[in-house]
Amino acid sequence: MIQNLFDGILVGSILSLGAIGLTMVMHMLRFANFSHAELLSLGAYVALVFDKLLELMVPGLSQTIGGLSLTFSLILAIVISMGVTGVSAIIIDWLVFRRLRDSAGPLSMVFASFGVALIVRNLISLVFGLKSKLYNEEIVFAVRVSTDPLLLIKLDQVFVLGMALVIMLIFHFVLSRTTFGYALKAVSENPTLAQVNGVRLAHMIRLIWLIGGGLAAVAGVFYGLNNQVSFLMGKDLVLSLFAAVIVGGIGSIYGAVAGGFLVGLASNMALLILPSGYKPAVPFLIILIILSIRPMGLFGENK
Amino acid sequence: MIGIISYLVFFLTIGFVLAIAVLGLNLQWGYTGLFNGGVSAFFGAGAYGVILFGGSNKAGQLIGLGLPYPFAVAGAVLLAGLLALIVGLITTRLRHDYLAIATFGVAIAVENFARNAGPITGGAKGLRGFERPFESAINDPFWFNLAYLIFVLVVLIIVYNILESIARSPYGRLLRAIREDEVAAQSLGKSPARVRHQAFILGSMIMGLSGALYATFYAFISPQDILPILTFQIWSMLIVGGSGNNRGAVLGTLVVWAGWVGSGWALTKFAPVEAQLYVGTIQFIMIGLIIVLTLLTKPKGLLPEQLIISHSLDWTESDRDCANCKKQVGL
Numbered sequence: 001m002i003q004n005l006f007d008g009i010l011v012g013s014i015l016s017l018g019a020i021g022l023t024m025v026m027h028m029l030r031f032a033n034f035s036h037a038e039l040l041s042l043g044a045y046v047a048l049v050f051d052k053l054l055e056l057m058v059p060g061l062s063q064t065i066g067g068l069s070l071t072f073s074l075i076l077a078i079v080i081s082m083g084v085t086g087v088s089a090i091i092i093d094w095l096v097f098r099r100l101r102d103s104a105g106p107l108s109m110v111f112a113s114f115g116v117a118l119i120v121r122n123l124i125s126l127v128f129g130l131k132s133k134l135y136n137e138e139i140v141f142a143v144r145v146s147t148d149p150l151l152l153i154k155l156d157q158v159f160v161l162g163m164a165l166v167i168m169l170i171f172h173f174v175l176s177r178t179t180f181g182y183a184l185k186a187v188s189e190n191p192t193l194a195q196v197n198g199v200r201l202a203h204m205i206r207l208i209w210l211i212g213g214g215l216a217a218v219a220g221v222f223y224g225l226n227n228q229v230s231f232l233m234g235k236d237l238v239l240s241l242f243a244a245v246i247v248g249g250i251g252s253i254y255g256a257v258a259g260g261f262l263v264g265l266a267s268n269m270a271l272l273i274l275p276s277g278y279k280p281a282v283p284f285l286i287i288l289i290i291l292s293i294r295p296m297g298l299f300g301e302n303k
Numbered sequence: 304m305i306g307i308i309s310y311l312v313f314f315l316t317i318g319f320v321l322a323i324a325v326l327g328l329n330l331q332w333g334y335t336g337l338f339n340g341g342v343s344a345f346f347g348a349g350a351y352g353v354i355l356f357g358g359s360n361k362a363g364q365l366i367g368l369g370l371p372y373p374f375a376v377a378g379a380v381l382l383a384g385l386l387a388l389i390v391g392l393i394t395t396r397l398r399h400d401y402l403a404i405a406t407f408g409v410a411i412a413v414e415n416f417a418r419n420a421g422p423i424t425g426g427a428k429g430l431r432g433f434e435r436p437f438e439s440a441i442n443d444p445f446w447f448n449l450a451y452l453i454f455v456l457v458v459l460i461i462v463y464n465i466l467e468s469i470a471r472s473p474y475g476r477l478l479r480a481i482r483e484d485e486v487a488a489q490s491l492g493k494s495p496a497r498v499r500h501q502a503f504i505l506g507s508m509i510m511g512l513s514g515a516l517y518a519t520f521y522a523f524i525s526p527q528d529i530l531p532i533l534t535f536q537i538w539s540m541l542i543v544g545g546s547g548n549n550r551g552a553v554l555g556t557l558v559v560w561a562g563w564v565g566s567g568w569a570l571t572k573f574a575p576v577e578a579q580l581y582v583g584t585i586q587f588i589m590i591g592l593i594i595v596l597t598l599l600t601k602p603k604g605l606l607p608e609q610l611i612i613s614h615s616l617d618w619t620e621s622d623r624d625c626a627n628c629k630k631q632v633g634l
Contacts, residue, residue, distance in 0.1 A: 032400035034340075034407070099599055107338050110403050111542075112598050114340070114535055118591030122584045130580060235531075239411055242404045250398075277419035284408030291401060292393045 002149045004268045010157050010226065012264025013164035017219035018237065019244035019256035020171065021089075021212020027188055027251030028208055029101065031109035035092070035117035036216065037234035037241055042120060043085040043217025044224040044233060045128055050077035051135060067155045069136040070225070078221050082214035089213030090206050092116060117234065125231035132230035135221075160222045167218060168257055171211075175253065180207065188251055236280070240267065243283035247290050249300020258299065262286075305445070312448050314564060319455045320516045322556040323462050325540045326549060327509030330466060333546035333608065334475065335502040336482035337395070338403040341410030342510055342537045345383040347529035349511030350518035351417060351424060352379030358433045366423055372436045376515045383511020384504050386413075391503040396496040402503075410531055417526045429525025433518070455516055459553070462509060466549050478502055532587060536563065539593045545604025554605055559593065 022036045054073035055062040061073035096116055100109050142152035175181035186194035187204050195201055223233060243263045248255025267282045274282070290297065324346055331337040339345075357375025358367045370378065386409065394405045417424045424430065441447040469475050477498060480488045485495045518524040536559065544555020566589060570582040597604065 026400075032403050034403075096595055096599065104598070104602060107336065107399060107403070108598055108602070110338060110340075110400050111538065112595055114538070115591040115594030115598070118532075118535060118587050119595065122587040122591070125584050126581055126588070130584075239404075239408055242408075246401075246404070275419065278415060281412040281415040284405075284412045287405060287408055288390075288393055291397060291405065295397050295401070 001272065002146075002151045004271060005265070006151060006153060006157075008265035008268035009261065010161050010264070011268065012261035013161050013168075014219050014222045014226070014260075015237070015240055015244050015264050016168065016257040016260030017164055017215045017222070018241050019248070019260045020168075020253055021208075021215050022241050023245045023248065023250060023253060023256040024184075024188075024208045024212055026245060028205065029097065029106075029109070031097075031106040031113065032242065034110065034113040034238060035120060035234075036113075036212070037238035038117050038120040038124075039085055039089055039213050039216035039234075040220030040223060040237060041124055041229075041231055041233040042088060042220070043081050043213075044220035044229045045124055045231075046084045046217065047074065047077040047081035047221045048128075048133060048135065048224075048229055050080045053077075064136075068159055069138060069140045069156055070159060071136070074135055074221075078218060081217045081221065085217035085220075086210035086213035089209040089216075092120075093205070093209050117238070121231055121234055128231065130231070132228035132232075134228060135225060156225055160225055164218075164222060167215070171215070171253075184208075239280070239283040239287075240264075243286045243290075246287055246297055249297025252297065252299040255297055255299030259297070309445055309448065312445075312452050314560070316448065316452045316455055316520055317517070318557050318560045319452070319459045320513055320520065321537065321540065321560060322553045323459055323516065324510045324513035324537050325544070325552045325556045326459075326462055326466055327506040327513065328537055328541050329506075329546060329549060329552040330469070330478075330509065331503055331506035332541065333548070333552070334470060334478040334482065335499060335506075336399075337499055337503050337506070338399065339406045339503070339506070340403040341406035341408070341413075341534060343529045343531055343533040344406070344410040344413040345386060345507040345510040346514035346517070346533060346537075347410075347413050347417065347524075348383040348386050349379040349514030350524045350528065351430070351514075352382040352511065353515035353518050354430045354433050354522075354524055355423070358430065372519075376512070376519075379515040380508045380511045383514065384508040387504045387507030388500075391500045395500040395503055407531075407534075410529075410534060414526050414529055414531070417529065425525070427526060429523060429527070431523040433522040435519055435522055451520060455520075458512070458516065462512070463549055463553065466509075470549065532590070535590050535594065539590050539597070541604075542597045542602075543593060543604055545606040545608060547608030548604070548606045551604050551606030551608075558605070562589070562593075 018037070018040055021039070022033060025031075025033050025036065051071070051074045054076055055071070058073070061076070062071050064071050065075075096112050097109050100112055140154055140156060142154045145151040145153050175184065183194065183199045183204060184207075186197065187199055187201065191201060220233060223237070224230075240263050244259035245256055246259070247262050248257070248259030263283055263286055266286055267279060270282045271279060324342060327345075328339060328342055331339050353375050355366045356368050356370050356378035357372055359369045368375075368378075390405055390409050391402075394402045418427055420426070435447075435451075437450065438447055441450060469478075477488065477493060480491075481493070481495045481498055488495055488498075514529075517528070521528075540556040540559040541552055542555070543559055544553065545551030563586060566586055567582060570585060571579065574582065
């Protein structure tokens with residue numbers, strides 16, 4: 001019970017990070033982006049590559065931090081991966097979605113995003129192989145926090161949860177204290193009026209992809225630390241991310257954060273009553289329940 | 304020689320079966336503008352349905368009604384329709400991409416159910432052992448498959464004709480009106496949510512029929528047959544052929560199916576041994592590229608939708624451009 005609660009919060013924090021970018025894109029560009037989850041896998045693999053590269057170049061970086069399995073090089077690799085993944089998201093938009101935005105309807109973009117997801121996911125598996133990978137091959141033992149009820153926690157997990165919360169807090173300050181935050185709010189409330197006031201829409205769209213991609217990369221690395229780095233990560237997470245966005249209400253960033261935690265908790269608590277094989281279907285049930293009782297989401301506005 | 308012919312029979316049978324599913328999707332997306340991201344769910348409901356309703360009860364199997372074949376197919380189609388009824392009830396009145404997400408979720412849930420509900424669906428091993436009508440009477444796999452090909456072709460022609468007559472009927476115009484401008488249709492006293500729901504159910508039932516024919520052909524169904532990639536294959540077939548055009552849907556199916564089978568054959572034959580594991584991966588990238596490139600470069604497909612203009616229009620007053628539409632309509 002307590003173990004499920006902890007696992008739920010941990011997975012929830014990762015989902016929240018991923019859902020922030022998705023909700024921004026779904027609100028601003030008005031399409032359900034089925035390829036967003038692939039940015040998580042892309043971020044996880046880019047970090048893996050730079051982690052190994054940095055270890056080779058600067059051997060001192062391969063030292064682990066404290067009792068974590070995390071190395072200094074991985075921390076640096078995460079930062080690099082955030083940038084690379086964010087820029088990749090901009091490039092994908094430039095190659096595919098931007099062209100369809102001008103010529104076709106939003107549903108064509110939904111459709112194209114399926115294609116993009118297939119391409120990205122399978123290119124990753126073509127380059128990195130079908131087998132899943134680990135950031136650190138050493139076995140990390142969990143600490144027995146309590147025996148009855150049983151609660152096992154790895155130090156890495158505490159780190160992941162803490163970092164996820166810190167990143168969300170930083171993003172909160174960016175949203176509420178900077179010009180970018182105000183501009184984002186303005187554009188999402190009324191794009192035309194925001195443009196009249198000198199907010200450049202194309203610029204904002206690029207920033208949204210950059211930030212959404214960057215946060216997705218962190219989420220991907222954290223998911224990889226907690227489980228494994230696999231090209232199927234995106235496929236496994238896409239529905240949970242959508243569930244988080246819909247629970248929170250499309251366009252609500254704080255809603256997406258709350259939705260992420262809720263979906264993570266619900267998926268893990270559901271294991272108490274459902275056989276574990278049914279876990280992938282839980283986000284779908286959440287989506288159906290929310291859509292039938294409160295389609296605008298818990299934090300969305302009624303339009 | 305007989306090998307090539309029996310391969311061709313297999314190729315065409317599955318091609319025609321898939322074409323039926325593509326026609327169902329065309330009714331939803333091509334005519335009504337409904338985004339169904341879970342074709343594999345409705346196909347799967349039909350495929351599992353026909354074996355559950357028509358198969359006999361085996362050891363450890365909860366359901367196996369042993370109904371006569373036509374009733375088993377009807378039950379399978381109704382099962383797919385019921386699934387669409389429930390999903391559509393919740394989503395067809397909401398923002399359009401909610402339907403895409405919800406149907407995508409249905410596909411995952413159905414596959415998940417098929418994989419886990421062992422006593423009903425046989426779990427990961429699937430369901431096998433299905434007595435096909437006339438199989439023992441013909442008693443020769445080659446002639447049976449040939450007969451089955453003809454049966455599937457007849458079903459395809461019937462489905463095609465029904466959909467064509469729907470497309471040309473006032474109801475077909477209503478579907479397109481809702482696709483083009485929901486508010487305008489509403490202002491004429493139509494109920495877009497209800498009509499979208501109807502089209503969604505009807506299209507899904509056609510996909511269920513396709514699934515039932517698929518499972519009948521193999522006399523076997525497993526979760527491997529209803530993976531999400533099936534949805535993307537069927538989508539790519541429709542968009543390559545031309546959404547909104549039933550002839551295009553059938554043509555697109557055969558083109559993409561030939562590309563899929565051909566690339567699989569070429570890769571297994573010519574690719575180096577260590578690349579053999581990645582044949583599926585390369586084919587998935589191919590499907591993704593087909594979808595993205597068609598949308599970007601040829602969004603109308605090989606056979607674009609034809610304008611159908613009401614016969615009561617006064618042609619003499621129309622401008623010069625409309626001579627073109629007349630030619631297209633065949634007047």
